[in-house]
Amino acid sequence: MDWTTFFEPITLSIQISIIASLIVFALSVVIAWIMAKVRFFGKSIVETLLLLPLVLPPTVIGFILLVWLGRRSWIGKLYESLFGQTLVFTWEAAIIAATVVAFPLAYRTMRAGFESIDSELENSARAFGASESQVFLYISVPLAFRSLTAGYILGFCRGLGEFGATLMVAGNIPGKTQTIPTAIYVATDGGSMRMAWAWVGSMLVMSFLMLLLANRFTKN
Template sequence: MDWHTFFGPIGLSIQISVAASVLVFAASLLIAWRMAKARFLGKSVLETALLLPLVLPPTVVGFVLLVVLGRRSWIGKAYESLFGGPILFTWESAVIAAAVVAFPLAYRTIKTGLQGVDPDLENAARAMGAGEWQVFRYITVPLASRSLASGYILGFCRGLGEFGATLMVAGNIPGRTQTIPTAIYVASDGGSMTMAWAWAGAMIALSFLMLLLVGRMSKD
């Protein structure tokens, strides 16, 4: 077995998933904080839109991203003017694809944790003169820390296993955008079952460890 070929997609997948899960965690935390206890007209519609990538086929998500990030879109044009090339079929596009599909899972987990914080504790802090940001930072986040960590880990796992959307917007370029799922697809399609099984085993092991960590955190 060529160990460089084996570890290449694994390292790249971890890098992409870490970057995507950081973006997802930050966005999920801020949006969930606002949505957890907010009451406004159209909230259910907005929340449905936020969760939509969770149920849409990855190819549909990939097609939408293909249009949104394409060279004719304002995002694509802005990126190309700044960096001198298209955003599609780059490491950045792989991160975006992983982040989009991972967001709903992380968002739901984090929002559930924030809603579980006792509002009396938050109100007590406000009564003592704490501002909203101080309440969020020193009361809400520490009390919901396990759910926040679980949301991050689940977002990481979802990004790690993303295939359809990543393939459409980032392709399968070894050393640049070839993740474990796309490597498995190419290997199995080409008859390299030993490599396909090796990558599948690595994916199963990584995902198992992450889910085991989430399970232990929920029990402690």
């Protein structure tokens, strides 16, 4: 077995998932708190849009991202003017794909954590003069810490296993955008079952350990 070939997709998948899950965490914490605590017109529509990637086929998400990030889009043109290369079929595109598909799962977990907080605690802090940002940072976040951590872990796992959207928007370039799922697909298609099983085993082990950790945080 070529160990360099074996570890490249694993290393790349972990790097992409870490960055994507950090982005997802930063977005989800704020958005989940707003959706859990603030009432506004059209909230159900916003909620539906936020969860839409959870039910859409990954290829549909990949197609949408391909259109939005392609050379003819304003995002693609801006990226090319700044960095001198197209955004699609790059490492950055793989991060974007992982972020989009991982967000809904992390968001739902974190929102549930914020909704479980006794609102009287937050209202008491406001009554004593705490601002909304202070309530958020010193009351809501600490009380929802377990759910926030579980949301981050689940987002990481979802990004780690992303296949369809990543393949469409980032491709399958060895050493650049080839993640574990795409590497398994190519190995299976090419008859390299031993290599495919090795990647499948590594994915099973990592996912099992991460989910076991997430379960510990979601237990009461």
